[in-house]
Amino acid sequence: MNTVMVESAAPAMVAGDAESDRQLVDQAKAGEPTACDALARRHRRAAYLLALQLLGNRDDAMDVTQDAMLRFFTTLKSFDATRRVQPWLFTIVRNQVRDLWRRRQRRPGDDIGESDALVGQLATPQPGPEADLQRRELKARVWRALAALPAEKREIIVLRDFHDLSYSDIAQVLGIPIGTVMSRLHGARRQLRARLEEGGRHA
Amino acid sequence: MPEPCGRTFDEALLSGYVDRALVQRDEQRVRVHLERCARCRAVVDDLRAVREATMTSTFETPRDDEWSEAPRTESSRLLVGLGWPLATAWAVILIGYALWGGWQETENLVERLLLLGGATGFGLLFFGVLLDRLKAAKTDRYREVHK
Ligand SMILES: [Zn+2]
Numbered sequence: 001m002n003t004v005m006v007e008s009a010a011p012a013m014v015a016g017d018a019e020s021d022r023q024l025v026d027q028a029k030a031g032e033p034t035a036c037d038a039l040a041r042r043h044r045r046a047a048y049l050l051a052l053q054l055l056g057n058r059d060d061a062m063d064v065t066q067d068a069m070l071r072f073f074t075t076l077k078s079f080d081a082t083r084r085v086q087p088w089l090f091t092i093v094r095n096q097v098r099d100l101w102r103r104r105q106r107r108p109g110d111d112i113g114e115s116d117a118l119v120g121q122l123a124t125p126q127p128g129p130e131a132d133l134q135r136r137e138l139k140a141r142v143w144r145a146l147a148a149l150p151a152e153k154r155e156i157i158v159l160r161d162f163h164d165l166s167y168s169d170i171a172q173v174l175g176i177p178i179g180t181v182m183s184r185l186h187g188a189r190r191q192l193r194a195r196l197e198e199g200g201r202h203a
Numbered sequence: 204m205p206e207p208c209g210r211t212f213d214e215a216l217l218s219g220y221v222d223r224a225l226v227q228r229d230e231q232r233v234r235v236h237l238e239r240c241a242r243c244r245a246v247v248d249d250l251r252a253v254r255e256a257t258m259t260s261t262f263e264t265p266r267d268d269e270w271s272e273a274p275r276t277e278s279s280r281l282l283v284g285l286g287w288p289l290a291t292a293w294a295v296i297l298i299g300y301a302l303w304g305g306w307q308e309t310e311n312l313v314e315r316l317l318l319l320g321g322a323t324g325f326g327l328l329f330f331g332v333l334l335d336r337l338k339a340a341k342t343d344r345y346r347e348v349h350k
Binding site for chain 2: 045187
């Protein structure tokens with residue numbers, strides 16, 4: 001394990017980023033290698049984190065992300081540059097993850113398999129006051145409970161609450177009607193709450 | 204016991220409320236309901252706490268040098284993928300042939316030892332490089348320039 005870089009959560013894209021993404025996509029389509037590099041640098045971490053949160057394993061997440069980035073660049077020509085890059089890349093990541101599951105004969109209804117898989121990947125913060133300790137414990141409990149959820153429930157929660165995607169972006173990534181996002185998300189959150197209460201009683 | 208809220212009110216609206224994703228009319232409805240329903244207020248507080256914990260979590264991610272700049276093309280991966288098994292087969296046959304041929308050639312113990320040592324050295328070298336490549340292949344896929 002030689003990961004030391006700490007990545008902050010919720011790499012929410014602001015308007016300026018979307019604008020410069022569009023320019024980069026145009027340049028990358030024209031075959032500008034530095035634009036490809038810049039796009040990859042900008043988006044691969046979020047893609048990796050989504051893969052990690054779905055798979056729970058660093059090596060698999062890395063493989064899936066590299067494959068997803070490859071697909072991203074090989075399909076760039078057909079990408080409509082007025083759309084945003086991140087939901088599109090997330091769609092690719094999700095498809096790659098599903099392919100991997102299919103090969104391993106796992107189902108989207110399965111949990112991660114190892115309850116500490118995600119907690120173990122959380123960055124270790126500098127020692128701080130007690131309030132921080134409590135918040136850290138809550139985070140650990142949340143990610144442990146998320147790991148125990150069926151992947152399709154974890155997925156929608158992570159897209160909304162970690163990656164901060166809007167309901168319409170979530171609908172796009174999951175390929176579902178936007179009108180169903182809220183009820184699905186709430187169903188997943190209810191399940192997560194039940195898990196947390198269960199975990200709290202055992203802890 | 205307060206009556207279950209689900210009868211008057213779709214509970215999923217609470218998620219929409221937390222996410223600020225409701226149209227004004229629904230948001231108003233939720234706000235009015237929350238004023239008189241402690242149970243739903245607790246749900247909203249919980250949803251917010253979990254969302255905040257999730258959102259402020261940080262994960263370790265690969266260092267910049269663990270990524271390479273642009274992905275390899277499918278075809279170069281295919282060629283490299285085919286190349287290594289062929290080269291491995293070639294190395295096995297070559298070493299076997301050299302050993303077998305050389306052994307027949309001479310009765311001299313020193314010459315036979317030299318032959319054995321050389322073949323073993325070459326074999327170790329080749330398979331050592333092969334093992335490294337196999338390991339590197341996992342993390343190294345972006346080395347070549349995408350075109
Ligand atoms: Zn209520």
